[in-house]
Amino acid sequence: MHEMSICESIINVIEQQAVAQSFTKVKRVRLEIGPLAGVELEALRFSFDVVCKGGLAEGAALEVIELPIDAWCMMCAEKTEVKQRFDACPTCGSYQVQITGGDELRIKEMEVD
Amino acid sequence: MCTVCGCSEGEVKIEGGHEHHHDHSHDHAHCHDHHYGKGPAHAHAPGLSQARMVQIETDILAKNNEYAAANRAELSRRGVLALNLVSSPGSGKTTLLTRSIEDMKGETPIAVIEGDQQTANDAERIRATGVAAIQVNTGKGCHLDAHMVGHALEHLEIANGVLFIENVGNLVCPAGFDLGEAHKVVILSVTEGEDKPIKYPDMFHAADLMVLTKTDLLPYLDFDVEKCIGYARRVNPKIKILQFSAKSGEGLDEWYGWIKASQMMNKIGN
Numbered sequence: 112m113h114e115m116s117i118c119e120s121i122i123n124v125i126e127q128q129a130v131a132q133s134f135t136k137v138k139r140v141r142l143e144i145g146p147l148a149g150v151e152l153e154a155l156r157f158s159f160d161v162v163c164k165g166g167l168a169e170g171a172a173l174e175v176i177e178l179p180i181d182a183w184c185m186m187c188a189e190k191t192e193v194k195q196r197f198d199a200c201p202t203c204g205s206y207q208v209q210i211t212g213g214d215e216l217r218i219k220e221m222e223v224d
Numbered sequence: 225m226c227t228v229c230g231c232s233e234g235e236v237k238i239e240g241g242h243e244h245h246h247d248h249s250h251d252h253a254h255c256h257d258h259h260y261g262k263g264p265a266h267a268h269a270p271g272l273s274q275a276r277m278v279q280i281e282t283d284i285l286a287k288n289n290e291y292a293a294a295n296r297a298e299l300s301r302r303g304v305l306a307l308n309l310v311s312s313p314g315s316g317k318t319t320l321l322t323r324s325i326e327d328m329k330g331e332t333p334i335a336v337i338e339g340d341q342q343t344a345n346d347a348e349r350i351r352a353t354g355v356a357a358i359q360v361n362t363g364k365g366c367h368l369d370a371h372m373v374g375h376a377l378e379h380l381e382i383a384n385g386v387l388f389i390e391n392v393g394n395l396v397c398p399a400g401f402d403l404g405e406a407h408k409v410v411i412l413s414v415t416e417g418e419d420k421p422i423k424y425p426d427m428f429h430a431a432d433l434m435v436l437t438k439t440d441l442l443p444y445l446d447f448d449v450e451k452c453i454g455y456a457r458r459v460n461p462k463i464k465i466l467q468f469s470a471k472s473g474e475g476l477d478e479w480y481g482w483i484k485a486s487q488m489m490n491k492i493g494n
């Protein structure tokens with residue numbers, strides 16, 4: 112049910128933006144979500160439709176851009192990507208890897224009328 | 225609607241007034257007509273779409289984080305150390321709290337914010353110790369958020385002491401919500417599985433301290449303490465670990481020591 116409150120936060124942002132940028136209808140919402148954000152996408156989609164009912168984003172399409180987990184391997188001294196927290200570097204196998212991104216939970220943009 | 229901050233957050237109830245009973249019904253009027261001439265592009269031709277992309281780049285939890293920052297400022301102004309206690313349901317958070325309060329209340333002021341989906345049972349258990357407690361019922365929600373805690377804080381007069389925030393029993397959602405606390409403390413009882421840290425890595429990664437409780441039961445269980453600590457360090461190399469039994473009291477001195485040290489660090493400003 113965590114996804115439900117995230118959707119309510121999305122609606123809050125949309126309603127604020129509707130006033131600030133003068134629009135009355137949202138057709139598409141594009142989110143950027145990293146794997147470490149703790150969000151289950153299927154539950155998010157389900158909640159989004161429910162929470163949007165009766166509001167200015169009713170029927171809006173929800174698009175999710177899934178971001179990678181960016182990391183920095185100290186042994187390779189290079190950027191890399193891992194699959195989960197504290198994975199080894201996929202190139203050299205070292206565990207000296209710092210996670211630099213992947214917990215994003217952002218509204219990137221919206222298509223509005 | 226809440227007149228303080230304009231909130232309307234479903235079925236959340238905070239004891240002591242300011243009840244949030246309103247449902248999320250969007251009771252303001254939404255205009256579904258398309259007035260093309262009034263759109264941002266001022267296009268007067270009927271049928272010409274006003275659709276446009278609005279770049280937002282906003283963190284969805286930004287609002288929670290703003291409330292959390294406000295809570296942190298208020299707690300700092302009052303000189304209060306806030307600890308956010310998270311665990312599965314039934315790990316013994318309330319038992320630990322009542323025991324800690326009995327042992328500590330002579331030394332430092334204490335207050336408690338109790339989060340549960342329903343009932344004020346836990347707040348009543350805390351009040352029986354003579355300490356102020358506010359129950360927050362989250363209704364449909366699965367976690368406390370910074371906004372609920374901010375309102376609960378208004379009803380507590382605590383200063384220069386310790387505020388325990390007992391979160392809803394849940395190892396998933398509370399990980400993502402900063403309440404303005406100094407530390408998240410994750411409580412794992414030894415009657416649970418030792419692999420919980422890797423089953424619920426987000427929470428163990430977010431916590432600064434893991435406490436293994438109910439250790440008086442260890443002789444009767446197969447719980448592998450070293451394995452559990454290994455798992456916890458795998459998801460959070462910096463996590464601190466304590467082991468004690470709130471029932472027998474064994475190991476609790478270290479817990480009180482950690483709280484005192486955290487109070488001191490908090491005063492210095494960390």
